[in-house]
Amino acid sequence: MSLFKKILSNSRSDEDGIFFTEIQKILGFKPNSIDIYKKAFTHRSFNKLDAKGNPISYERLEFLGDAMLSAVIAGHLFNEVPHGDEGYLTKMRSKVVSREHLNELGRDLNLIRFVSSNVPTKHFGDNIHGNIFEALIGAIFLDKGYTYCEKFINKRVIIPYVDIAKLEGKVISYKSMVIEWCQKEKKSFHFDIYDDNGIDGQRFFGVKLMIDSKIIAKSRATSKKKAEEIAAKRAYYALQEKMIIKH
The missing domain is CATH 1.10.1520.10 (Ribonuclease III domain)
Known part of the structure; x- marks a missing residue:
């Protein structure tokens, strides 16, 4: 060798x-x-x-x-x-x-x-x-x-x-919880997704969560899925007292 x-x-x-x-x-x-x-x-x-x-x-x-x-x-x-x-x-x-x-x-x-x-x-x-x-x-x-x-x-x-x-008591998906609550309460909802890129050139997505035509939460992340989940989580805490949903 x-x-x-x-x-x-x-x-x-x-x-x-x-x-x-x-x-x-x-x-x-x-x-x-x-x-x-x-x-x-x-x-x-x-x-x-x-x-x-x-x-x-x-x-x-x-x-x-x-x-x-x-x-x-x-x-x-x-x-x-x-x-x-x-x-x-x-x-x-x-x-x-x-x-x-x-x-x-x-x-x-x-x-x-x-x-x-x-x-x-x-x-x-x-x-x-x-x-x-x-x-x-x-x-x-x-x-x-x-x-x-x-x-x-x-x-x-x-x-x-x-x-x-x-x-x-652990939540897997805040988005699922928000959707479930909206359907139960017969409320309209929509995730408005748009490009929200930063100065560093990395691609970001912005999300506005609308419930009954009102902006309840906003978020920004590197993927649409993440941005939607973050917005839904913020909406959950904003509406927590109303969202009596078993998860």
Whole structure:
């Protein structure tokens, strides 16, 4: 082996060792196959292929992890809330696995530090945090099976975050609540969306939430969906005493 190849090999070995140590700290157990976990943090822009020529990215593991997380949370809620009907359990599960909550979990573990990408991480949207958290769960399932997957979700999600009483009062979507209230009270509503770009050249969207032809709230964000949700949240707090809606 040439000196260059030996140095390169040692460098890769050192990187693998650091990655292995850090991942083991997060998991709480020793991984069997470190390569599976590397896939959980490989962005498609990295343009990496496996031995069969298939592209490697975290997206397939994200799909698998999403299913595992949903199954474990569903099982927990089923056992913990014996009085809950299908609608109640579905809504509660949605609160636990909401995109906002998954992004929070990914950020708390600082998983983005492991991502291999040809795109600077500052250009990723917020959802990258939740996506790789789900991909990590998918990797655990492939590497160690359902039991370890369940233990990890219990440790990282259920014990610190799943409080039934608090979940019952948690709002997933203020926009849905506002729409539901308007329909119930037979009030007209409209989200007026317009471009509201700043001087830095980044694209922003402005939203005016109209209820019965009156402007109730305004907002501005980098996406229409975010702007609508912010406006709806402001409207909710402005009309909170009137909005007696179970969520």
